[in-house]
Amino acid sequence: MTQTAPSASRKFDVHALDGKLPAPEMRYDVVVVGGGPAGIAAARAAVAAGKTVLLVDENPVPGAAMGNDVPLFFGGRMTTATLQADRMVETVFTTEPALEAAMEDGVEVLLGTCAWGVYRNGPAFATLPENVVALADSARAWLVGYGELVLATGARDLAIGFPGWNQPGVMGAQALTMLLSRYEAFSGRRVLIVGSHDLALETALLARDKGVAVAGLVELRDAPQGSPDLVEAVRGAQIPILTGEVVARAEGGIDGVERAVLRSGAVIEADTICLAIGLIPAIELVDAMGAPRVLDAARGGHVPGPDAGLRFAGLCAGLPDTGFDHVAYRMDWARELGAVSAGDTIVCQCEEVTRADLIGVQPPNYLPRPDALQARSLCSLLADGPANQDQIKRLTRAGMGQCQGRRCRDQVAMILALEAGKPFGSIPLASHRVPVRPIPLRILADWEEDEAMRAGWDVWFGIPTQWTPYRDIGTEREREHQIAIAEGWSL
Amino acid sequence: MTYVGMPTPRETPQDTMARIADTARGMKVVIVGAGVSGLSAGWWLARSGAQVTVLDKGIVGWEASGRNGGGASHYQSPLFEEEQRMWPLMDELLGYPTEHSKERIVMAVTPKQLNQYHYLAKMNNDMGYRVDLLDGDQVRTMVPLAGDNCLGGMHYRFGGHANPQRTVQAYAWAIQDLGGRIVQHSPVTGFHTLGGKVVGVDSPTGRYDCDAVVVAAGPQITGLMAQLGVDVPLAAARAEMIVTEPAPMMPLGGVDGNGLYGRQTLRGNLAYGGGPHEWIDTLPGGPPGRPTSPLTRNLARRLAELLPKAAHLNVIRSWAGVIENSPDGRPIIDRMADPENVVVASMSGVGFGLSPASGHAVRDLVVEGRCTFTDIAKLSLSRFDGLAPNWREQQGWLSAA
Numbered sequence: 076m077t078q079t080a081p082s083a084s085r086k087f088d089v090h091a092l093d094g095k096l097p098a099p100e101m102r103y104d105v106v107v108v109g110g111g112p113a114g115i116a117a118a119r120a121a122v123a124a125g126k127t128v129l130l131v132d133e134n135p136v137p138g139a140a141m142g143n144d145v146p147l148f149f150g151g152r153m154t155t156a157t158l159q160a161d162r163m164v165e166t167v168f169t170t171e172p173a174l175e176a177a178m179e180d181g182v183e184v185l186l187g188t189c190a191w192g193v194y195r196n197g198p199a200f201a202t203l204p205e206n207v208v209a210l211a212d213s214a215r216a217w218l219v220g221y222g223e224l225v226l227a228t229g230a231r232d233l234a235i236g237f238p239g240w241n242q243p244g245v246m247g248a249q250a251l252t253m254l255l256s257r258y259e260a261f262s263g264r265r266v267l268i269v270g271s272h273d274l275a276l277e278t279a280l281l282a283r284d285k286g287v288a289v290a291g292l293v294e295l296r297d298a299p300q301g302s303p304d305l306v307e308a309v310r311g312a313q314i315p316i317l318t319g320e321v322v323a324r325a326e327g328g329i330d331g332v333e334r335a336v337l338r339s340g341a342v343i344e345a346d347t348i349c350l351a352i353g354l355i356p357a358i359e360l361v362d363a364m365g366a367p368r369v370l371d372a373a374r375g376g377h378v379p380g381p382d383a384g385l386r387f388a389g390l391c392a393g394l395p396d397t398g399f400d401h402v403a404y405r406m407d408w409a410r411e412l413g414a415v416s417a418g419d420t421i422v423c424q425c426e427e428v429t430r431a432d433l434i435g436v437q438p439p440n441y442l443p444r445p446d447a448l449q450a451r452s453l454c455s456l457l458a459d460g461p462a463n464q465d466q467i468k469r470l471t472r473a474g475m476g477q478c479q480g481r482r483c484r485d486q487v488a489m490i491l492a493l494e495a496g497k498p499f500g501s502i503p504l505a506s507h508r509v510p511v512r513p514i515p516l517r518i519l520a521d522w523e524e525d526e527a528m529r530a531g532w533d534v535w536f537g538i539p540t541q542w543t544p545y546r547d548i549g550t551e552r553e554r555e556h557q558i559a560i561a562e563g564w565s566l
Numbered sequence: 567m568t569y570v571g572m573p574t575p576r577e578t579p580q581d582t583m584a585r586i587a588d589t590a591r592g593m594k595v596v597i598v599g600a601g602v603s604g605l606s607a608g609w610w611l612a613r614s615g616a617q618v619t620v621l622d623k624g625i626v627g628w629e630a631s632g633r634n635g636g637g638a639s640h641y642q643s644p645l646f647e648e649e650q651r652m653w654p655l656m657d658e659l660l661g662y663p664t665e666h667s668k669e670r671i672v673m674a675v676t677p678k679q680l681n682q683y684h685y686l687a688k689m690n691n692d693m694g695y696r697v698d699l700l701d702g703d704q705v706r707t708m709v710p711l712a713g714d715n716c717l718g719g720m721h722y723r724f725g726g727h728a729n730p731q732r733t734v735q736a737y738a739w740a741i742q743d744l745g746g747r748i749v750q751h752s753p754v755t756g757f758h759t760l761g762g763k764v765v766g767v768d769s770p771t772g773r774y775d776c777d778a779v780v781v782a783a784g785p786q787i788t789g790l791m792a793q794l795g796v797d798v799p800l801a802a803a804r805a806e807m808i809v810t811e812p813a814p815m816m817p818l819g820g821v822d823g824n825g826l827y828g829r830q831t832l833r834g835n836l837a838y839g840g841g842p843h844e845w846i847d848t849l850p851g852g853p854p855g856r857p858t859s860p861l862t863r864n865l866a867r868r869l870a871e872l873l874p875k876a877a878h879l880n881v882i883r884s885w886a887g888v889i890e891n892s893p894d895g896r897p898i899i900d901r902m903a904d905p906e907n908v909v910v911a912s913m914s915g916v917g918f919g920l921s922p923a924s925g926h927a928v929r930d931l932v933v934e935g936r937c938t939f940t941d942i943a944k945l946s947l948s949r950f951d952g953l954a955p956n957w958r959e960q961q962g963w964l965s966a967a
Contacts, residue, residue, distance in 0.1 A: 088962035091803075092842040096860050192862075198854030199804055199846045199888070201967035209860065218860060365855055426833075438663060438732070441832055447661035447743055459742075460750035466625055469632070469731040472833070477811040479882050509858055513880035516810065520867035520877075521860075528864055532825050534840045536803070536915060541895030544693060545644040548896075548944050559685050 090537030092202040095528045097521070099207045102220035103129040103183070106208050107227055108190040108360070110134070113389025114227030115173045118182045121223075128182045129219060133189035133512065135163035135258070137213055144478050145512060146357070147253060148232040150246025151331060152347055156260040160187075160213075163258065170257045188212045191510035193224065193364045195384060206384070209510070216519050223386060226361065230354035230375065230390040233405060235486045236430075237412045239325030240348075241421040244332030248278040248351035255285045263347035267335050268292045270408075271316055272399065275351035276305035282349075283312050290345045291315040293322055293337065295411050300404065317341075322348060323415040338415060353405045355485055356391045359511035362504075370500040372402035376485070377504065402499050409489035422490065423483045425476020433473050433487065434494050453494055462495055464488055464505040474505050477513055579655040583613055590933045591615035596767045596776040598754050598790060602631035602730070602918055603911045604782030605737035606925025607932075608746060609660070611780075614933055618746035619774050620738070621767065623753035623852055627734025629784055631918060633856070633887030635807065635827045635839055636733075637820075638919030639670055639725030641695055643897070644940045645923035650724060652922035661743060662736035665729035665832050670820035673705050673712060673719035675871050679823065680717045687720045696723040709821050711813060713874030719823060727820045727829045730918055737921075753851065754783075757794055763907045764794070778932045782911040785848040785890040791910060796902055799950050800890040800912055801963040802848045806858045807839035807886075808865045810879040824872040826865070836876060838869050845958075846888065847965045858884040889915045893950060893957055899924065900947040901931040910947060 087093065105121040107114045110132030118130040136145050138158040144150070157163060167186055168174055178184050192209040196202075207218040232247020239245075244263065248270075254261040266282055268275050271294035279289050291314060292299075299306045299316050309316065320337050325348055327333040335343045356378050361368060367380030374393030379385070394401065418431030426439065435452045437444060456462055464487060467473065473487050474480035484505050492499045510519065521528075535541070539557040540548075547553045577585070593616040597604045600622035612618045622628075638653055640646060652659075653666050674680035687697040698721040705719045706712045738748045749771055757779070758766035767774045781790050785802035812834030819830035828838030841864055846853065862884045870877040892898050892914045902908045909931045913924055923940075930937045958964055 086960060086962040088845065090842055091962070091966075092844040092859065092861065093966045095842050192860075194857075194860055197857065200844065200855065200857045200859065201965065202844050202859065207860070216863060365857060439833065442663045442665065442732075443657075445661055445663075447739065448663070451739065459748060460625070463625055466628075470735060477880060477882055508883035508885060509862060510881055510884070513811065513882050515878050515880055516866045516870040517877040519863055519881050520870050521863035522867060524864055524867065528842070532841050532864075532868075534822075534825050534827055535805075536843060536889075536891060536895060538891065538895030541891075541914070541916065542642055544642045544689065545941075545944065546693075556689070560682075562682075 088537070089531045090533045095525065095531055096203055097218065097525055098204045099218040099220035103127045104222040105129070105225060106131070106219060106221040107225040108208065109227035109229055109389065109391070110171065110174060110184065110186065111227060111229055111389055112173065114225070115171070115177050117225045117227060117388045119177050119180050122177070122180045122182050129185065130177060130182050131185045131188040131190055131210060132167070133187070134167055135160070135187055136189070140513065143513065144482055146231060147250035148234050148247030148350070148482060149250040149254065150347070151243030152246050152261060152263050153254060154260040154262045157258060166258050185210070185212070189512045190360060191216070191512045191514055193360055195364060197365070211512070211514050211518055214518065216514065224384065225386045225388055226379070226391055227388040228357040228360065228391040230394065231357050231481065232350060233353040233355050233485055234350055234482050235352060235405070235409050235412050235489070236420060236422050237322055237324060237416055238420050239327070239332070241424045242325065242327055242331045244327060244346055245325060245348045245350065248274050248349055249354060251278060251349050252281060255281055255287070261285070261287065264288060265290055265345045266347040266349050267322070267343050267345040268349045268351050269322055270294065270351040271299040271301055271318070272404065273301040273305055274354060276301040276309050278349060278351050279309050279314055280305070280312065283314065289314045290343050291317055293320050294318045295321050295407060300399070321411045321415055352408045353401050354390065354394060356393055358391060359481070359507040361385070362507040363509045363511050372400045373398065375401050406489060406493070406499055409486060410493055413490065413493060422487060423473040423476060425478050426472040428471050428473040430490070433467070433471050433490060436467060436470050438470065439472050453491065457495055462491060462502045464491060464502055467491065468505045479511065479513065480505055480507065579652055579659060583659065586614045586929070589614045593617065593778065593933070594776045595619070595778045595780065595932060596621065596774045597780045597782060598767065599781070599783035599786070600626045600738060600748060600750065601629055601782060601784055602627065602734050602737065602921040603913050603924050604780060605734060605741065606921040607780050607782060607911060607928035608741045609737050609744070610925040610929035611932060612741050612744035612746045614929055618741055620741060620746065620748045621752045621754055621769055621774065622750050623786070625750055626738045626748060627731060629852065630887040630889045631734050632731045633885055634730050634918050635837065636727040636730050636829055636918065637827055638666070638727055639722060640916045640919055641690060641693065641725065643916065643920055644942055644945070645920045645927060648923035648926055648939055649920050653726060653728070656922055660736040660740040662732070662739055664733040664736050666726060667728070667819055667832070668726040669818060670722040670725050670727070670822070671700070671705065671708060671719055671818055672722070673709060673821065673823040673872065674717045675715045675824050677717065683720050683823070690722070697721065698723065708817060709873070710816055711873035711875040715871065715874065725820070729831065733921070754790060759794070759905050762904055764905045778907045778909070780909045780911060780928055780932065782928070784912070785888060786850065786852065787890070787910060787912050788848065789850050794905055794908065798898065798910055798912065798947060799893050799953055799957060801845060801958050802853070802888050802890050803843040803845045804856065804886050804888050805839060805843045806841070806861050806865065806884060807837060808862055808869070808881050808884045810836040810876065811882050813876050813879055822872070824868050826868050826872060836869065836873065836879065838865060840868065841865060845963050845965050847967065853888040856886040856888060858886045891915050893953060893961065897924070897945050898947050899927050899931070899942055899945045901935065
């Protein structure tokens with residue numbers, strides 16, 4: 076590996092990061108993240124223009140990760156077929172024939188490979204040899220350099236909690252679509268769909284086509300929200316659309332959901348409740364790299380802002396603008412599902428944060444709650460200044476779990492906006508962090524790190540005087556300590 | 567409670583609180599910076615009866631105070647004994663949980679590390695702080711996630727760790743409960759001086775009149791104090807940490823070594839940092855960003871080596887904080903000669919754990935004019951008199967940008 080030599084013209088802090096970060100092991104003119112139609116098209120266009128192109132797609136993710144709702148909200152409704160890695164790779168190729176065509180064009184394609192971070196020199200960061208995208212598969216992690224980076228990461232499911240949603244069988248529409256049409260690995264038999272916009276209608280028709288019984292669609296507004304031809308098709312398939320209605324709770328047993336109870340009291344037998352309220356452009360990488368983001372209600376909420384160093388393709392750039400106000404629609408759902416929820420309804424599944432504890436800004440159960448703490452709440456925080464979701468996350472742990480906030484970041488933002496009486500988007504969203512996918516230590520680790528990193532390593536700043544006992548400062552002993560301590564650097 | 571090897575405190579923390587209760591009654595104090603040092607100072611002053619206003623450019627504990635390893639074991643400091651006296655009582659005194667936990671284990675996976683830790687153990691025992699040496703098997707018994715590669719270690723029978731984010735919020739809330747004010751999103755833009763004193767502090771949220779000022783604004787101290795004609799040499803750097811998903815709880819969460827600092831949180835996550843830092847330029851408004859770097863991978867490696875039985879755990883986030891250091895890496899806690907009612911507090915990268923004591927020292931400087939419980943003369947600003955203006959360059963502490 077090459078190293079950028081620190082300038083010889085000034086004294087160099089051997090414990091500083093300068094010159095220690097490795098150069099990427101490969102470099103491509105164009106790296107495309109996401110192997111859906113938009114990503115494939117971008118990759119093929121680049122190769123046709125004579126560029127070297129790498130296309131990575133995280134699918135298929137390992138079965139264990141799918142159980143943790145990576146990358147979509149699978150809700151535990153996968154069959155064991157998802158545990159067979161070879162079969163899973165095969166299904167990705169057979170369901171996306173353009174992938175093979177892209178490979179024949181000369182695109183290098185890596186499946187089962189996630190992009191977990193993008194590193195760029197910028198504010199407070201100037202020690203990278205060059206900008207890189209960080210990748211990992213099931214064996215290792217590595218860095219790849221790029222001339223141009225295209226993000227085609229798609230969209231993921233918006234989850235909004237209600238009583239009983241934290242059990243197997245509550246899942247998202249994107250996840251259901253992937254299990255049905257790509258992997259043929261959906262374990263449910265009868266599904267109730269929440270929502271009636273195009274996403275919900277299309278999901279209902281797909282499920283019907285794949286032989287899954289569709290118990291109906293639940294729509295809180297007074298009329299179906301999707302395009303008339305899709306509504307017609309769903310009605311023609313004898314699938315009821317229950318308007319003015321909300322799922323009040325999911326009931327079930329050891330295998331998860333068995334039925335849904337609606338606000339009207341109606342009971343609907345279903346082993347799966349599919350949330351099809353909305354899609355969120357998958358901008359975790361954008362957030363984690365500190366790139367700009369804007370709120371566009373017609374395009375699905377938070378979408379990437381203009382960034383000279385990035386290009387976006389497909390749904391991650393924003394949903395197609397059909398004039399539908401996605402944010403107003405999902406806020407209606409958040410309000411109504413909040414109204415049927417109780418204080419003990421879980422919001423953050425990983426950390427088991429309840430709605431009452433989120434709004435009350437209370438700590439997890441393993442900590443005591445003295446009176447002074449119980450008197451604190453979102454209200455008292457708002458009195459101290461504008462609310463900040465990251466601050467509330469730190470105090471309540473909502474969004475701090477192993478799903479990295481993908482299940483609850485947006486619903487926490489909606490709940491906070493509703494409770495604060497402020498428009499969605501006015502409270503800063505919680506941040507996403509690198510790695511934007513959970514990656515085991517042993518895989519993330521750089522087992523071939525450069526000698527400069529090893530030699531210059533120190534536990535803190537590498538300032539020997541910082542570690543001299545106070546009483547020895549200015550004495551003969553100080554020198555002894557400093558020699559002994561400094562010898563211990565680069566442990 | 568007292569620690570083995572620690573001198574018996576002359577006074578319980580509760581008795582200290584009772585003794586100081588009215589010593590600053592009526593005094594208006596403005597604290598610049600709602601980090602852990604400023605907040606602790608504000609809390610001690612509010613406990614003394616002062617009318618405390620804490621101003622911050624952003625949110626409580628948003629910089630290094632809320633982004634660190636949570637360690638409370640800087641035994642080199644003259645403030646350490648006071649820190650050890652206070653920490654076990656802080657939850658009760660503040661009224662909010664800090665997740666403070668006692669003691670630490672430091673474990674070696676290379677012979678060089680083991681030698682280093684043995685040196686440090688002797689250094690501590692010489693100071694009267696008890697450190698027990700452990701062999702590999704003893705470490706493996708106490709640290710279930712340790713592996714066959716562990717060669718031994720040491721058990722600090724003192725020190726500990728706490729949750730930085732919960733702690734900073736606890737200080738802030740406790741100040742409010744005592745009648746003080748926390749004004750966020752309120753960067754200080756100027757000072758009013760009269761007769762050798764600062765009598766008012768300006769910010770976009772208004773002018774705050776004061777009898778005394780504490781400047782505890784981390785790297786921004788330099789720019790603020792320059793407005794008062796005082797040179798405070800500090801350099802800022804970015805340092806990084808990683809966090810895993812929860813692991814089974816170990817009997818003692820304060821476990822580190824192999825060039826890492828960190829802890830297992832009470833939730834079970836492993837939160838660890840260490841390794842190279844990046845010097846950056848300081849802007850008046852604070853850091854322009856706090857990005858992490860591919861150093862994440864080197865931290866992952868170190869942690870997998872330290873705790874091999876956790877190597878399968880997922881890393882779920884990384885973060886960075888911006889920390890200031892003085893030229894010798896030691897805190898600056900000092901009351902200025904002119905303006906004479908200004909106290910500067912930079913803890914130079916070792917502030918979190920020492921905070922219960924640093925606040926006491928600052929309170930003493932504000933109210934009594936001197937630190938009453940320990941000698942902090944070697945932490946005075948005057949030790950940098952005559953420092954070369956290009957000291958950052960001479961020490962190699964310049965931004966790579």
